[in-house]
Amino acid sequence: MLPAIIxxxxxxxxxxxxxxxxxELAVYECDACTLIKKSxxxxxxxxxxxxxxxxVQVCNEHQLPYTARGSGTGLSGGALPMRGGVxxxxxxxxxxLAIDPRNRTATVEVGVVNAWLNEALKPYGLFYAPDPSSxxxxxxxxxxxxxxxxxxxxxxxxxxxxILSLQVVLPDGEITWIGGNTRRSHxxxxxxxxxxxxxxxxxxTQAVVRLTPKPEKIRVYLAAFDTIAxxxxxxxxxIKSGMMPSALEFMDAFTVRAVNQAFHVxxxxxxxxxxxxxxxxxxxxxxxxxxxxxxxxxxxxxxxxRIGETEAERAALWKSRKATVAAYGRYLPAFYLxxxxxxxxxLVPILEKIDSVAKRYNITxxxxxxxxxxxxxxxxxxxxxxxxxxxxxLEGGEExxxxxxxxxxxxxGEHGIGIEKAEYMPLQFSAESLEKMRLVKQVFDPxxxxxxxxxxxxxxxxxxxxxxxxxxxLTGEGLWI
Ligand SMILES: Cc1cc2nc3c(=O)[nH]c(=O)nc-3n(C[C@H](O)[C@H](O)[C@H](O)COP(=O)(O)OP(=O)(O)OC[C@H]3O[C@@H](n4cnc5c(N)ncnc54)[C@H](O)[C@@H]3O)c2cc1C
Numbered sequence: 001m002l003p004a005i006i007x008x009x010x011x012x013x014x015x016x017x018x019x020x021x022x023x024e025l026a027v028y029e030c031d032a033c034t035l036i037k038k039s040x041x042x043x044x045x046x047x048x049x050x051x052x053x054x055x056v057q058v059c060n061e062h063q064l065p066y067t068a069r070g071s072g073t074g075l076s077g078g079a080l081p082m083r084g085g086v087x088x089x090x091x092x093x094x095x096x097l098a099i100d101p102r103n104r105t106a107t108v109e110v111g112v113v114n115a116w117l118n119e120a121l122k123p124y125g126l127f128y129a130p131d132p133s134s135x136x137x138x139x140x141x142x143x144x145x146x147x148x149x150x151x152x153x154x155x156x157x158x159x160x161x162x163i164l165s166l167q168v169v170l171p172d173g174e175i176t177w178i179g180g181n182t183r184r185s186h187x188x189x190x191x192x193x194x195x196x197x198x199x200x201x202x203x204x205t206q207a208v209v210r211l212t213p214k215p216e217k218i219r220v221y222l223a224a225f226d227t228i229a230x231x232x233x234x235x236x237x238x239i240k241s242g243m244m245p246s247a248l249e250f251m252d253a254f255t256v257r258a259v260n261q262a263f264h265v266x267x268x269x270x271x272x273x274x275x276x277x278x279x280x281x282x283x284x285x286x287x288x289x290x291x292x293x294x295x296x297x298x299x300x301x302x303x304x305x306r307i308g309e310t311e312a313e314r315a316a317l318w319k320s321r322k323a324t325v326a327a328y329g330r331y332l333p334a335f336y337l338x339x340x341x342x343x344x345x346x347l348v349p350i351l352e353k354i355d356s357v358a359k360r361y362n363i364t365x366x367x368x369x370x371x372x373x374x375x376x377x378x379x380x381x382x383x384x385x386x387x388x389x390x391x392x393x394l395e396g397g398e399e400x401x402x403x404x405x406x407x408x409x410x411x412x413g414e415h416g417i418g419i420e421k422a423e424y425m426p427l428q429f430s431a432e433s434l435e436k437m438r439l440v441k442q443v444f445d446p447x448x449x450x451x452x453x454x455x456x457x458x459x460x461x462x463x464x465x466x467x468x469x470x471x472x473x474l475t476g477e478g479l480w481i
Contacts, residue, residue, distance in 0.1 A: 001041045005062055009044055012054050017045040017092070028087050031072040031079045032134075033420050034334045034384065035394075038080045040067070040087035047092045049167055049175050049205035056203065057173035059086055059449055067451045068199040070111065070142030073134040075337065076418025078146065078198045082453040088203060090141045096120050097206070104211040105164060105181065110141025110204050114148075117209075126211040129156035132414070133322040144204050147196030149414035151247040151278075151321070154372035156212060158414065160195040167206035168194060171445040181208050193440070198416050199451040201444040215280035218246070219290065220308035220317050223297050224271035228252070231273035232348035234300040235371045238277070239344055241296060243289050247278035248372030252351075255324055255366045262327035265320045268304050275371065276321055278314075324368045325379065331364060332381035336393045338421075340404035341413040344374040353403045354378045361396035363389065375413035376404065402427075417455045425457050 001020065010018045019025065020042050029039040046052040059066045065085035072079050081087050094111035101124045108117060114135035117128050131150035132138055138148070144166065149158045156162075165179030179191030194201055225231040231250065238248060251259070251274045256267045267274060279289045297305065308314040328335055342350055351367060354376075358365040369377040378400055382393040401411070401424065411421055411428050425434060438456055441448075 001064075002062070005058060005064075006042065008058060009042070009055065013044055013046060013051055017047070019043040019045075028069065028072070028089070029080075031074040031077060033075050033077040033080075033336075033418065035336060035390075036077045036080060036419060038082055039084070040081040041084045043087045043089055045089045045092045049093075049169060052088060052090075052093075052203055052205055053169045053173050053175050055086060055088055056169050056171065056450075060171075060173055060447065063447065063449070065449045065452050068141065068145070068203045070139030070145075071113070071134075071137045073138040074142060074146060074418060075339070075415040075420075076412070077420040078416050078418035078451070078454055079142075080419060082419055085449075090139060090203075090205075093141075093205060094139075099124060099126075099211075101126060101211075103181075104213070105208050106211055107206060107208050108140055109206055110139060110144065112140050114138055114140060114143060121211065124211075125214050127214055128162065128209055129153070129212050130159045130162055133325075135322075140207060140209070141204050144195050144207060145197065145199050146414065146416040149370065149373070149375065151249055151318070151370065153414075154248055154370065155244050155246040155280075160192060162210045162212075163191055163195055164208040164210055166191050166194055166204050166208075169203040169205055171202055171447065171450045175205070179208075196416070198418060198454050200441055200454055202450060215246070215282075217283045217286040218278065218280045218314060219286055220247075220314045221275075221277040221279070221293060221297075222267070222304075222306040222308070222317060223275045223277060223302045224268040224304040225273045225275070226271065226301065226303050228273045228351050229348050230300045230302075231275055232351065232371075234275060234296055234302070235347060236345055237296045237300065238293070239372065241292055243279075243292055245277050245289075245293075245372060246280040247276065248370070249276040249321055250274075250347075250367065250369050250371035251276070251321065251324070252367040254364070255327075255368045258327040258331065258366060259320045259324055262330055263320050263323065265316065267320070271303060276317060321368070324366065328366055328379055328381055332383050334384050335379045335381050336397055337377050337379045337415075338397055338401045338404070338411075339375060339377055339413045339415045340401060340409045340411060341373060341375045342404050342407055342409035344371070346407040346409075347371065347374065350376065350400075350403060350407065350409075354400055357396045357399050361392040361399075363392050363396050365396075370413070373413065374409075419454055422453070422455055423457045425455070 025039045030037045065083040067081040069079040090111045093109035098107040132148045308317045364381045366379045380393040382389045
């Protein structure tokens with residue numbers, strides 16, 4: 001990077017907030033998708049939208065690629081600067097600017113961590129519904145860019161359902177607001193387009209988000225089953241009944257044991273599958289749903305039921321669920337996962353397929369996922385230093401992905417496409433659809449500098465994807481594997 005560019009950025013942002021030493025850059029070389037690493041040439045930490053816009057203008061002037069980054073908890077390599085250039089860390093923009101209980105909105109800077117917003121909302125009896133399991137670390141900007149989901153999204157919807165308007169630095173360096181702060185508006189939704197675009201259409205700097213009143217009553221059921229088929233049947237029956245649980249999560253036997261060993265939570269170890277089911281609403285609604293739920297669970301030979309009634313009991317159950325990845329770390333140091341969404345009626349056959357893949361490839365897979373949405377998370381555990389295990393993880397993962405797509409599934413429910421799944425896009429989308437998406441990107445970012453090489457496959461078509469499809473995982477400068 002030219003010293004003159006670095007100096008220009010230091011003059012504007014302050015010397016502390018422009019990093020170029022190798023040991024500083026190393027901090028930003030990976031996200032939670034542990035398969036790929038790539039260091040930026042420069043990291044900048046703007047504190048205002050104006051500073052972020054200045055950085056984008058400098059990048060334009062010198063044709064430098066740039067990539068926005070929140071907390072780096074992304075699971076598809078989205079925040080990795082694949083062409084080097086400037087990494088724009090949004091973590092200093094971390095203020096909650098306004099909470100408006102009368103309109104049930106909050107205005108936030110995008111570096112605010114998801115859980116901080118909910119902490120601040122407690123006195124108002126409101127909450128921000130999208131709650132990724134990483135919410136103690138991930139930023140609202142990262143959530144917006146990935147259209148993040150979470151355990152409560154089955155009832156309350158994903159991030160896009162909770163965004164009213166966004167302040168954005170467009171790729172030409174202009175700052176603008178898109179969307180509107182009222183409940184309805186007309187015309188194509190530019191804010192809707194920005195949510196889930198993974199930093200490829202510009203950099204989000206502020207958001208006005210929708211808030212939800214806390215329900216009067218909440219109950220969490222832990223239901224244990226002797227077979228996966230019974231647990232899967234219970235999931236389908238709950239959905240079919242028309243009941244609207246606020247969470248419906250699945251953990252397999254391996255995950256239950258891992259969580260027990262790590263956190264001593266006493267989940268039923270003899271169970272083959274555990275469901276965590278949350279009901280919320282008015283007291284009468286919850287009482288009504290509980291009767292129906294117990295009936296369904298009994299019809300599916302539930303072997304044990306535990307109820308989390310107090311806030312502390314519920315928090316303990318959810319904490320264990322949300323920390324499963326940490327529990328897996330006691331077995332092997334890294335994990336690789338797909339997050340396909342499948343029709344919920346296909347849960348049992350796909351879980352059987354995952355089991356057969358694990359046996360054939362001799363890999364350990366822990367399943368913990370948003371069953372109510374059909375959003376699978378087969379966590380394939382591996383040791384990055386064991387190249388055979390890595391290859392088996394990639395190939396086994398790809399076989400699972402093909403099986404999910406074959407039953408009408410989609411590539412990603414919430415973790416995004418990033419770099420890690422880009423080569424798989426032609427498996428789900430036609431060449432025409434991909435071309436239309438590319439055209440949208442060009443309208444916003446004709447120079448192609450905003451988070452390049454993400455979402456879109458670099459190769460031409462479906463026939464070219466193959467085992468461990470992403471070339472970035474196999475070779476390449478600055479990458480390993
Ligand atoms: C243990 C664990 C559990 C997880 N559970 C869930 C879950 O339940 N649900 C879920 O949806 N995800 C989950 N994730 C994935 C991840 O936490 C989410 O994708 C999250 O939204 C990423 O936020 P981040 O701040 O870490 O973003 P980063 O990883 O830093 O960036 C993610 C993407 O957003 C872009 N980006 C970041 N900030 C901006 C911005 N201001 N403007 C434009 N683009 C931006 C980046 O360029 C990148 O493409 C989990 C991850 C882990 C490690």
